[in-house]
Amino acid sequence: MSKMKAAIVEGFGEEFQVKDAEIPEPGPGQVLVKLIASGVCHTDLHAAEGDWPVKPKLPLIPGHEGVGIVEKLGEGVTEVALGDMIGNAWLASACGHCQYCRTGWETLCEAQSNGGYSVDGSFGQYMLVDSRYAAHIPEGSDPHEIAPVLCAGVTVYKGLKMTEVKPGQWVAISGIGGLGHIAVQYAVAMGMRVIAIDVADDKLALASKHGAEITVNAFAQDPAEIIQQKVGGTHGVLVTAVHPKAFGQAIGMTRRGGTIVFNGLPAGDFPAPIFDIVLKGLTIRGSIVGTRQDMIEALEFYAAGKIKPTFHTRPLEDINAVFDEMRHGKIDGRVVIDYAGRA
Numbered sequence: 596m597s598k599m600k601a602a603i604v605e606g607f608g609e610e611f612q613v614k615d616a617e618i619p620e621p622g623p624g625q626v627l628v629k630l631i632a633s634g635v636c637h638t639d640l641h642a643a644e645g646d647w648p649v650k651p652k653l654p655l656i657p658g659h660e661g662v663g664i665v666e667k668l669g670e671g672v673t674e675v676a677l678g679d680m681i682g683n684a685w686l687a688s689a690c691g692h693c694q695y696c697r698t699g700w701e702t703l704c705e706a707q708s709n710g711g712y713s714v715d716g717s718f719g720q721y722m723l724v725d726s727r728y729a730a731h732i733p734e735g736s737d738p739h740e741i742a743p744v745l746c747a748g749v750t751v752y753k754g755l756k757m758t759e760v761k762p763g764q765w766v767a768i769s770g771i772g773g774l775g776h777i778a779v780q781y782a783v784a785m786g787m788r789v790i791a792i793d794v795a796d797d798k799l800a801l802a803s804k805h806g807a808e809i810t811v812n813a814f815a816q817d818p819a820e821i822i823q824q825k826v827g828g829t830h831g832v833l834v835t836a837v838h839p840k841a842f843g844q845a846i847g848m849t850r851r852g853g854t855i856v857f858n859g860l861p862a863g864d865f866p867a868p869i870f871d872i873v874l875k876g877l878t879i880r881g882s883i884v885g886t887r888q889d890m891i892e893a894l895e896f897y898a899a900g901k902i903k904p905t906f907h908t909r910p911l912e913d914i915n916a917v918f919d920e921m922r923h924g925k926i927d928g929r930v931v932i933d934y935a936g937r938a
C-alpha cells in the first residue's frame with residue numbers, strides 16, 4: 596500500500612497529527628480522489644474537540660469540503676468517470692430506501708454516513724467518495740474557491756429556502772463566518788434583503804461587501820431592538836453563529852408569522868420564550884446541510900457567478916494554527932487547505 600500525508604485526529608481535544616497514512620483502496624461503488632483543495636468547516640473543529648453528543652470515529656481524518664480528481668474507480672461505479680473533478684460532502688452516503696430517502700429528505704436518513712466524521716474525509720492527499728453521493732464540480736470552477744460551497748454553501752442555501760423568505764422581504768443572518776458570509780450572497784441572489792449580525796466588526800464589513808444592507812454588532816447592541824426599529828422585524832432569520840446566545844436573540848428580531856432556521860451547532864441550549872413564540876406565531880426549524888439536489892442547485896449558483904466565497908489557502912501543516920484561529924473567531928470567510936502548491 597502506498598502512503599499519503601494526512602491530518603489525523605487521534606484523541607478529542609488533542610492537536611492534529613500531520614503524518615503518513617495509507618492511501619485507501621476504493622470498494623464497490625467508491626472512487627479514489629486525489630485532492631486539490633479542502634475547505635475547513637467549524638464542524639471539523641467540533642469533530643476534533645468531540646463536543647457534540649454524537650462523537651466521530653477515532654482516529655479520524657476530518658474534512659467534508661474536499662475537491663479533487665478521480666484517479667481510481669471501484670467495482671460497479673457508473674455515476675463518475677476517471678479524470679472527473681468531484682467533491683465530498685457531509686452526506687457521504689445514505690440508505691436510499693427509508694421513509695426519509697424516499698421522500699427527498701436523505702439528509703435525515705438514520706443510516707447515513709458523514710464525510711470527515713463517521714468516515715474519513717478530505718484532510719489528506721487522497722480520499723474515498725461514494726460515487727452515488729459525489730458532488731459534481733461544474734466545468735470551469737476554481738477548485739479552491741468552490742470548495743466552501745460543498746458544505747457552507749449548500750447548508751445556507753437550504754437553510755434560506757427553509758426560512759420561506761420571499762424576494763423583497765428581510766432575512767437576518769446571524770453569524771458571518773464561513774457559512775454566514777456565503778449565506779449573505781445566496782440571500783442576495785435569491786432576492787432577499789439582508790441584515791447581518793455578528794460580534795466582530797470585521798465580519799460585518801465582510802457582510803456589507805457581499806451585499807448586506809444593515810449590519811448589527813450583537814456584542815455592542817441588542818439586535819432585536821435595532822431590527823424592530825429599522826424594519827419592523829425581519830421575515831426570517833438564519834442562525835449560523837457558534838454561540839447559543841445568538842439562537843435566543845433570533846426570536847426577538849422576527850416579526851409575527853416569521854420563520855427562524857438554525858444551522859449553527861454550538862454546544863449548549865438557549866432559553867425559549869414560550870409566550871412570545873406562540874403569540875407571534877413563529878416557526879423555528881433546524882436545518883442540516885442539503886440533499887444531492889440542493890447541492891446541484893447550490894453549485895449552479897456558483898457556476899452562474901452569483902457566489903464568490905472569501906477564502907484563504909493554507910498548507911495542511913498549518914491545520915493546528917487554523918483551528919486555533921477558528922476557535923478565536925479570527926478567520927475571515929473560509930480557510931481552504933491547498934494540496935496543489937497554491938498555498
Ligand SMILES: NC(=O)c1ccc[n+]([C@@H]2O[C@H](COP(=O)([O-])OP(=O)(O)OC[C@H]3O[C@@H](n4cnc5c(N)ncnc54)[C@H](O)[C@@H]3O)[C@@H](O)[C@H]2O)c1
Pocket residue numbers: 635636637638639641746747750769770771772773774775792793794795798813835836837838840841857858859860861882883884885921924926928
Ligand atoms: N446545520 C448544518 O448542516 C451545518 C453545516 C455546516 C456547519 N454547521 C455549524 O455551523 C456553525 C458555524 O460554522 P462556520 O464554519 O460558519 O463557523 P465559523 O467559525 O466560520 O463562523 C462562526 C461565526 O459565528 C460568529 N459568532 C460567534 N458568536 C456569535 C454571536 N453571539 N452572535 C453572532 N455571531 C456570533 C463568529 O464571529 C463567526 O463569524 C458551526 O457550529 C458548524 O458546526 C452546521
Ligand SMILES: CCCCCCO
Pocket residue numbers: 636638639685746860883884
Ligand atoms: C449535525 C451535524 C451537521 C454538520 C454538518 C456539516 O458541517
Ligand SMILES: [Zn+2]
Pocket residue numbers: 636637638639659685746747
Ligand atoms: Zn460543514
Ligand SMILES: [Zn+2]
Pocket residue numbers: 689690691692693694695696701704705706
Ligand atoms: Zn435512508
